[in-house]
Amino acid sequence: MCGVVGISGTSDINLQLYDALTMLQHRGQDAAGIVTEDNGQFYQCKSNGLARDVFHRRDMMRLIGQVGIGHVRYPTAGSSGPAMAQPMYVNSPYGICIAHNGNLTNTRALRSDIRQTDLRHLNTDSDTEVLLNVFAHELQVRGKLAPESVDVFAAVEHVHRRCSGAYAVVGLIAGQGLFAFRDRFGIRPLCFGKRQGPRGLEYAVVSESVVLDSLGFELIRDLDPGEALFVDKSGQLHLRQCAETHSLVPCIFEHVYFARPDSMLDNISVYKCRLRMGERLADKLLRLRPDHDIDVVIPIPDTSRVAAQALAERLGLKLREGFMKNRYIGRTFIMPGQKERKKSVRQKLNPVKLEFAGKNVLLVDDSIVRGTTSKEIIQMARDAGAKNVYMASAAPGVRFPNVYGIDMPVASELIAHGRSDDAVGHAIGADWMIYQDLEDLIAAASEGNASIDGFECSVFDGAYVTGDVDQAYLNNLEQLRSDSIKNSEQLAMDLDRPQTIGIHNNSERANG
DSSP: OOOEEEEOOOSSSSHHHHHHHHTTTTGOOOOOEEEETTTTEEEEEEESSSSHHHOHHHHHOOOOOOOEEEEEOOSSOOOOOOOOOEEEEEOOSEEEEEEEEEEEEEEHHHHHHHHSSSSSOSSOOOHHHHHHHHHHHHHHOOSSOOOHHHHHHHHHHHHHHHHOOEEEEEETTTTEEEEEOOOOTTTTTOOEEEEEEEEEEEEEEEESHHHHHTTTTTEEEEEOTTEEEEEEEEEOOOEEEEESOOOOOBTTHHIISOOTTEEETTTTEEHHHHHHHHHHHHHHHHHHTTTOOEEEEETTTTTTTTHHHHHHHHHHHHHHHOOOEOOTTTOOOSSSSHHHHHHHHHHHHEGGGTTTTEEEEEESSSSSSSSSSHHHHHHHHHHHOSEEEEEEEESOOOSSSOOOOOOOOOOOGGGGTTTOHHHHHHTOOOOOEEOOOOOHHHHHTTTTTOOOOOOOHHHHHOOOSSOOOHHHHHHHHHHHHHHHHHHHHHHOOOOOOOOOOOEEOOHHHHHH
């Protein structure tokens, strides 16, 4: 999962791009990057780390221009490291940069086509570079000295025909403008807004609407599945549906975990969705355990807090903040390896012992993926004096890998794969546990937007909406994603030497 932003302004937008990335930091903590454009020249700064660590005052001063894009990344399949940081660049045609959130599912076939048919070179194993070169090739065959909106839209049409998977893209064409597009299922989120600038209308395209709120843009709407946007060099906005077939099937895990609660996704409030998740989970708990002896409900910070609040209210129980969070520790779900995740839990959370001592405690989490974090937290609750520790998950059991841009690993690393709910509870050390039903999660997420055709729920039900994911694909994914392979790759990386080819890199560390 990543975060993307693109801004077409009427004055320098470097600081606004930086602010946008800090607002999107929850979507990726592996790397950050910004590219701006001025008079046909790109200016770049990108590296591993958080936005606050990648960009310094000297970098921001060099990122000149009134149009630009930014990206925060966390790795899914393949390698990590500075060379994989986005935005990515290709010099032909025109000079194009893109930032991408998602994951392609036909990358292997595309890489072969790009080399043998398009006659283009790929320098990394990133599917973002694949997507960039497909778009660049399809724009190049238009044969225009200066592309217009019709040419950009034609290129996106061919991207949809050639590429399968999830992709929300923002990009720049040197001297021509800002473009963006969304895959034909709308799996990954992308919305756009406008504001009045000092010399005319300005536009922004972002992963989450909260960024628009923060920067003073008015949310216009989400990009439709398959739709493309182009803001030309004169600041004119162009929109077109570029997919022959399309349907709105967004990723439901955005509502469960990734998105901020103050965001709107496809016209649905993430906050209200999580409230409904908590209410429905409480109803299930009352059906299954009407004589429960829960004394207190305690959320596991932060993404479970809204659901836990609604659940406690429905049950007529006290909600207490039993864990204090160290806000200088990143999201453990995004940690690249099991050892890092396990170590960070006790650094990240510390129990308030008075809220546990002698009580029957219901812990509420947004989801349970590997189970390592849950097991550690349950033990922390017992060490703090809890009499009994129960666990509730606002999402169903995660039993299948994700192939659309979320780092949910191979099935064997998922705690719920091949286990009953009771067996999961036993494995993580809970006295009993309860999962949300999938139909209740879907009902909670879909309320408020009748145009949604369904949700991408593959991590819960194993149904992959693009229709091209088979066991052979999942076996290959296992080789790319297993924690042991990620850890060995990480040891081989030189994290202090970012690599950039072809455009100005405004990070002194990258040049050193």
